[in-house]
Amino acid sequence: MTTSRKPRPDKARTGNRGENRREALLEAAASLFGTKGYDGTSIREISSAVGMLPGSIYYHFPSKEDLLLAVHEQGVNSVLRAVQEAIGKLPEDDAWARLEAACVAHLESLLGENSFSQVVTPQFTRSLEEPLRSSLIAQRDRYEKLFVELVDALDLPDGISKRHLRLSLLGSLNWSTTWYRKGRNTPATIAKRMVELYRYPLDISTARARS
Amino acid sequence: MTTSRKPRPDKARTGNRGENRREALLEAAASLFGTKGYDGTSIREISSAVGMLPGSIYYHFPSKEDLLLAVHEQGVNSVLRAVQEAIGKLPEDDAWARLEAACVAHLESLLGENSFSQVVTPQFTRSLEEPLRSSLIAQRDRYEKLFVELVDALDLPDGISKRHLRLSLLGSLNWSTTWYRKGRNTPATIAKRMVELYRYPLDISTARARS
């Protein structure tokens, strides 16, 4: 098993060209899938976006579905990494701060430059056919478990369902993809405000119940 | 072997057969668009769902886009009617009760039997091409204005953005289409819990600030 790969540093432009082409395809597909949907994007659009002929895509990916799967996996990994990095530096005993940091990283991924993240959202998955659909959901579950833990760590007043709080908060955040416009509030600001909407009032309630 | 029978029902169903067929088309299209998306649904699927040949759809609608437009308009009207009826009976001075009733009606429409409502959500509109997209958004704005008014009527503590509260709440509600499963909590229960998540804590904050 000789799996060490060679970067080929000799010519910057044409170096590891095969890898570059594959990544270019992933990037183009992510962007097109995100804006026009899976069904609304043709193999021809993706290939021409990277200056390739339609049939050549199948040198890199066995099918359009596999291309989506690869895009989605990269999306999940990238958001997962961003959130884990954001909460990694925070102390474990401040559950609200960790949740807020996670939400900021989440929304920055979702609304930022990264085309891959848009594909990770369940609203994208909804209209897909069944074998493909389940694969994406399985990938995404890896990510959502993170938020289950973060919300579980909160200290909440009685009568507040943690599950509904999590779903409600994620809904608030994810829904912003439908109304967000660049140039106004930054994704980080929006995320913080939305967490505040739950946090301060709930904190007050908790403190009152304690006293 | 059955006796050959006429494709059209007898005089039991009265003469406005054209209207029936048109409505059947709208119903089938609403259901298919909702589950498989606009691009993912073919004219042939819609027509065969109502026992019609593909070309015959164009006797009722000039194009697939117009069919979607008609479905969407009916969806907006139906949700609008449901919400207006729900808040109509409530006194104007209880702004939270009115908002809650609106959210219940909203979610019951969205998650209920009515196939048309699913098409009203912005997440459906996102991937559509531009001329069509704007038409749908314009239709939907008629509906969203209602929630602007309902949230504006709330008495909130300082520092809480009404716009973000509205967007956050609607996000929580609309996002439930991605995780809702029949048989567990009813749409009404979910809506109430989500409004509670904002309401009681915020009420407490407001009362505290007042005293």
Place this chain on the structure above:
DNA sequence: CCTACCGATCGGTAGG
């Protein structure tokens, strides 16, 4: 509404 049909486009493939 059906019959009969269209050009365009789709995802995908064989062979180099």
Place this chain on the structure above:
DNA sequence: CCTACCGATCGGTAGG
């Protein structure tokens, strides 16, 4: 990766 294709399906139409 390109060349050169394929069958299937798409939205839509003319004419009755």
